[in-house]
Amino acid sequence: MNRVIEKDVAIVGAGPVGLFTVFEMGLLGYNCVVIDSLPQIGGQCSELYPEKPIYDIPAYPMILAGDLSDKLEEQIKPFNPEYVLGDEVTTLEGEAGNFTLTAGETTIKAKVIVVAAGAGVFTPRKPPISNLADFEGSAVFYAVKKKDQFKDKTVVIAGGGDSAVDWAVALGDICKHIHVVHRRDDFRAAEATVQKMKDLEKAGKLTLHTPYQLKELNGENNILQEVVLSQRGGEDKTLKADNLLCFFGLVPSLGPLAEWGLGIAKKKIIVEPSTMQTTVPGILGSGDITEYPGKLDLILTGFAESAIAAKTAQSIIEPEKRFKLIYTTSSGVPAE
Amino acid sequence: MNRVIEKDVAIVGAGPVGLFTVFEMGLLGYNCVVIDSLPQIGGQCSELYPEKPIYDIPAYPMILAGDLSDKLEEQIKPFNPEYVLGDEVTTLEGEAGNFTLTAGETTIKAKVIVVAAGAGVFTPRKPPISNLADFEGSAVFYAVKKKDQFKDKTVVIAGGGDSAVDWAVALGDICKHIHVVHRRDDFRAAEATVQKMKDLEKAGKLTLHTPYQLKELNGENNILQEVVLSQRGGEDKTLKADNLLCFFGLVPSLGPLAEWGLGIAKKKIIVEPSTMQTTVPGILGSGDITEYPGKLDLILTGFAESAIAAKTAQSIIEPEKRFKLIYTTSSGVPAE
Numbered sequence: 001m002n003r004v005i006e007k008d009v010a011i012v013g014a015g016p017v018g019l020f021t022v023f024e025m026g027l028l029g030y031n032c033v034v035i036d037s038l039p040q041i042g043g044q045c046s047e048l049y050p051e052k053p054i055y056d057i058p059a060y061p062m063i064l065a066g067d068l069s070d071k072l073e074e075q076i077k078p079f080n081p082e083y084v085l086g087d088e089v090t091t092l093e094g095e096a097g098n099f100t101l102t103a104g105e106t107t108i109k110a111k112v113i114v115v116a117a118g119a120g121v122f123t124p125r126k127p128p129i130s131n132l133a134d135f136e137g138s139a140v141f142y143a144v145k146k147k148d149q150f151k152d153k154t155v156v157i158a159g160g161g162d163s164a165v166d167w168a169v170a171l172g173d174i175c176k177h178i179h180v181v182h183r184r185d186d187f188r189a190a191e192a193t194v195q196k197m198k199d200l201e202k203a204g205k206l207t208l209h210t211p212y213q214l215k216e217l218n219g220e221n222n223i224l225q226e227v228v229l230s231q232r233g234g235e236d237k238t239l240k241a242d243n244l245l246c247f248f249g250l251v252p253s254l255g256p257l258a259e260w261g262l263g264i265a266k267k268k269i270i271v272e273p274s275t276m277q278t279t280v281p282g283i284l285g286s287g288d289i290t291e292y293p294g295k296l297d298l299i300l301t302g303f304a305e306s307a308i309a310a311k312t313a314q315s316i317i318e319p320e321k322r323f324k325l326i327y328t329t330s331s332g333v334p335a336e
Numbered sequence: 337m338n339r340v341i342e343k344d345v346a347i348v349g350a351g352p353v354g355l356f357t358v359f360e361m362g363l364l365g366y367n368c369v370v371i372d373s374l375p376q377i378g379g380q381c382s383e384l385y386p387e388k389p390i391y392d393i394p395a396y397p398m399i400l401a402g403d404l405s406d407k408l409e410e411q412i413k414p415f416n417p418e419y420v421l422g423d424e425v426t427t428l429e430g431e432a433g434n435f436t437l438t439a440g441e442t443t444i445k446a447k448v449i450v451v452a453a454g455a456g457v458f459t460p461r462k463p464p465i466s467n468l469a470d471f472e473g474s475a476v477f478y479a480v481k482k483k484d485q486f487k488d489k490t491v492v493i494a495g496g497g498d499s500a501v502d503w504a505v506a507l508g509d510i511c512k513h514i515h516v517v518h519r520r521d522d523f524r525a526a527e528a529t530v531q532k533m534k535d536l537e538k539a540g541k542l543t544l545h546t547p548y549q550l551k552e553l554n555g556e557n558n559i560l561q562e563v564v565l566s567q568r569g570g571e572d573k574t575l576k577a578d579n580l581l582c583f584f585g586l587v588p589s590l591g592p593l594a595e596w597g598l599g600i601a602k603k604k605i606i607v608e609p610s611t612m613q614t615t616v617p618g619i620l621g622s623g624d625i626t627e628y629p630g631k632l633d634l635i636l637t638g639f640a641e642s643a644i645a646a647k648t649a650q651s652i653i654e655p656e657k658r659f660k661l662i663y664t665t666s667s668g669v670p671a672e
Contacts, residue, residue: 020394027392055664056363057395058356058639059407065665071395273609274630294610296643297661303394304640307632325633328391329401 003106005082007033009313010101010110012089012257015043017287017302018116019072019081024310025114026079027326027333030317033110034081035103037088037255042069043118058300068299078333084108088121090256096282096316112313115262115269115278116286116302121255125248127158127214135217139224140244144171152176156227156239158214159247165189167245168206169196178206179239181229185210212237217244254289265291276309282316284309339442341418343369345649346437346446348425348593351379353623353638354452355408355417360646361450362415363662363669366653369446370417371439373424373591378405379454394636404635414669420444424457426592432618432652448649451598451605451614452622452638457591461584463494463550471553475560476580480507488512492563492575494550495583501525503581504542505532514542515575517565521546548573553580590625601627612645618652620645 009025011018014036022032038047042065045054050066057063063071087104092113094100101108124142126132132140144150144167155175157168160182166189168180180197187194200206209229215236216228227244229237254267263270263279268291271277276284286309287302295301311323345361347354350372358368374383378401381390386402393399399407423440428449430436437444460478462468468476480486480503491511493504496518502525504516516533523530536542545565551572552564563580565573590603599606599615604627607613612620622645623638631637647659 016394023392023394049665052665053668055411055669056359056662058352058359058636059393059399059404059411060395061407061411063395068395071397075391075395075397274628292610294644294647296640296647298640298643300394300636301640301643304632304634304637307634307637308630311630311632326392329385329388332389333391 004109005033005084005106006109007031007082008110008317009033009112009114010035010099010108011114011116012036012101013043013116013118013287013289014038014041014083014085015116015118015287016045016068016072016299017118017306018043018114019069019076020303021114021116021286021306021309022076022079022081023072024306025313026076027328028310028314030112030310030313031079032081033084033108035084035087035089035101035106035108037086037121039086041073041083041085042066045069054299056298056300088255092260099282111282111317113283114276114286114306114309114313115257115283115289116306117254117257117289118287119252120257120267120289121253122250123253123255124246125251127246127248129214129217131217135219135222135224135244138222139219139242140217140246142246144245147171147174150175150243153242154240155179155243155245156181156241157245157247158182159249160184160187160189161247161249162189162193163247164245165193165197167247169193169200172197172200172205175205179209179227179241180206181209181212181214181227183211183213209237209239214244214246257289273305274308275312276305277312284312340445341369341420341442342445343367343418344446344653345369345448345450346371346435346444347450347452348372348437349379349452349454349623349625350374350377350419350421351452351454351623352381352404352408352635353454353642354379354450355405355412356639357450357452357622357642357645358412358415358417359408360642361649362412363664364646364650366448366646366649367415368417369420369444371420371423371425371437371442371444373422373457375422377409377419377421378402381405390635392634392636424591428596435618447618447653449619450612450622450642450645450649451593451619451625452642453590453593453625455588455624456593456603457589458586459589459591460582461587463582463584465550465553467553471555471558471560471580474558475555475578476553476582478582480581483507483510486511486579489578490576491515491579491581492517492577493581493583494518495585496520496523496525497583497585498525498529499583500581501529501533503583505529505536508533508536508541511541515545515563515577516542517545517548517550517563519547519549545573545575550580550582593625609641610644611648612641613648620648 008030045065091102212229215230218226271285273292286305344366381401427438548565551566554562607621609628622641624633
C-alpha cells in the first residue's frame with residue numbers, strides 16, 4: 001500500500017536540526033514532512049545517548065539528549081509536521097519545485113528538500129576483503145533477519161562485541177556448527193553471554209578462533225565455501241563455511257544520499273554557507289552533514305543553518321516574495 | 337579610582353550572544369570580561385522587553401526574554417565571567433594579543449576582543465537641522481538630567497510620545513513657558529498625561545503647536561534665541577525660546593565602536609563569516625552587530641557565531657594549538 005505525502009518541504013533526518021528546520025520553515029508558512037530511517041525522532045540524541053547530558057545548548061545549563069528531542073517536538077507541534085519513520089530515503093527524482101522521494105512504501109512530493117541527516121546513515125563496518133561483494137546478500141550478512149536461514153549451516157561469526165557474542169549464542173542451537181573469529185582474546189560483551197558461548201564451545205557446537213582475523217573468502221557463483229583466517233606471526237587457517245556474519249559495528253555514511261549527484265567533500269555534502277544550498281538547486285543542507293569553510297559540527301550551528309535554509313526555501317517556493325525576518329517576540333508563532 | 341581588569345577575552349555587549357560567548361570561550365579554557373553600557377546583563381532582552389515571550393530559541397517552545405538572560409547567566413557561571421556594567425566602552429588601544437579598552441573608570445586588558453553589541457548603542461534620534469550641533473549641550477537636549485536647569489526658561493519640547501508629554505507636564509510648573517511641537521494632532525501617550533498637558537494649555541502655561549515640525553534654529557554663540565516651525569501647506573511660525581528638548585525616540589548606532597577603524601557596512605561591522613574576524617586582527621564580532629553575505633539577525637544565529645569566534649580566538653591566543661571541537665556530552669563543562 002503506497003502512501004503519498006505532499007508537502008512544501010521534505011526534511012531528511014529527524015535529529016535536533018531536522019526538527020528545528022520544521023520550526024523555521026513553519027515561521028515562513030511552509031509545511032514539512034520529516035523522514036528518518038530510525039523508528040523514532042531525535043536522531044543520535046534519542047538513539048545513541050538519550051540519557052546523556054548536553055551542556056552547550058544555549059540557555060540550557062544542562063539538558064538530557066532525550067529531553068532536547070522532546071522539547072523540539074513540542075516546539076514544532078504548532079506546525080503539524082508529518083513524520084515518515086523507520087524507512088530510509090532512497091530514490092530522488094525531479095527538480096526544484098517538484099521533487100519526488102521514496103522512503104520504503106512511501107512516496108514524498110516536495111518543492112524543496114533539506115538534508116539534515118547528521119552523521120548520515122549508520123551502516124555496517126565491512127572487512128577489507130576484495131571479493132566481499134560477490135557473497136553479500138547470498139552468504140555474507142551484517143545482521144540476522146531470520147534465524148531459520150542459518151539452520152543446519154556452518155556459520156562463521158566475526159567480531160568481539162555484544163552483537164557477535166549474542167548471535168553466536170542465539171544461533172548455537174540451530175546451526176550445524178559455529179566458528180567465532182575475533183582479533184583479540186577478550187570479548188567486549190556481557191560476561192554471562194560470553195560464558196554461554198564458552199559452554200557451547202565445550203559442548204562441541206562452537207569453535208573459538210582468537211586472535212584471528214578474516215583474510216579471504218573462497219567460493220563461486222555467490223556460494224561461499226571457505227573462510228580463510230590469518231594470525232599475526234602465525235599460520236593461516238581455512239574454515240569450511242556456508243555463511244559469514246560480520247559484526248564490526250556501525251559506521252556513519254551518506255548511504256543513498258551519495259547517489260543524488262550532490263557535491264561531496266570529506267564524506268559530507270558541500271553547501272554554500274550563505275544559503276545552505278547544495279550543488280543541486282532546491283536541495284538544501286543543514287547540520288553536521290554539511291561542509292563549508294569554517295564549519296563546526298555542533299547542534300547549535302545546525303539550528304542557525306536551518307534559519308538560513310528556510311530563507312533560501314522561500315526564494316525557491318515563492319521567488320516573488322521579499323524575505324522578511326520574523327521576530328516571534330512581536331508576532332508569536334503563526335500556526336499552520 | 338581606576339580599576340584594571342585583565343582577561344583572555346573582552347566581550348563588548350552583555351546581551352544573549354555576548355553571554356553565550358563566555359561559554360564558548362570557557363570551553364576552550366579562556367576567561368572573559370563582559371562590558372555593557374546598560375546597568376544589567378541581558379541587553380535588549382532585559383532592558384526593552386523582559387516580559388515578552390520569545391518562541392524561536394531552539395528547544396524552548398516559549399521563553400520570556402528575561403528568563404533567557406537568567407538561563408544564560410546560569411550556564412556561564414562555571415566560567416566566572418567578570419562584568420563591567422553601566423559604562424560604555426570608549427577607547428581602544430593596542431593590537432591582537434595585547435588590547436587595552438576603557439569603559440568609564442575601568443581599564444580592561446585582553447588578548448582578543450569580541451564585539452557582540454547587538455543593535456549597538458541606543459542614541460537619540462535627531463531632527464534634520466543643519467546647525468543643530470551649534471546648540472547641542474548648551475541649549476538643545478535629548479534628555480532631562482536636572483529639571484532645575486530649565487527653571488524660568490521658555491522651552492520648546494518636540495515629539496508626540498510618552499517622553500515628550502511626560503516632560504511637558506513635569507516641567508510645566510518650573511518653566512516660564514512651554515511650547516509643545518508635534519507633527520500630528522494626536523499624541524501617542526498615556527491618556528491621563530495628555531489630559532494634564534491640555535490642562536496646562538488652558539492655564540496658559542503651555543502652547544500646543546500641531547501639526548508642526550521643527551525647521552530652523554536661530555541664535556549665536558551656542559545660545560538659542562528662536563525655534564522656527566513649519567507646517568505642510570501652511571506658514572512658518574517663529575517661537576522665542578531658550579531651550580529645545582527633542583524626544584523623537586532612540587535609534588541604535590555603533591557609538592564609539594565607529595571610531596575603532598573596523599570595516600563597516602549597513603551600520604554594522606563587517607566580518608568574515610568562517611572566522612567572525614573583523615577587518616582588525618584580534619577583534620572578532622558576533623551577533624546582530626555583524627554583517628556578512630546571508631547574515632540573519634537572530635539570537636540563535638549569534639549563538640552559532642560565538643562558537644566560531646571562540647575557535648578563532650584560540651588561533652590568536654594559542655596559535656600553536658590544534659583546534660578540537662569539544663563535545664560537552666562526553667566531557668561535561670570544564671570549570672575555570
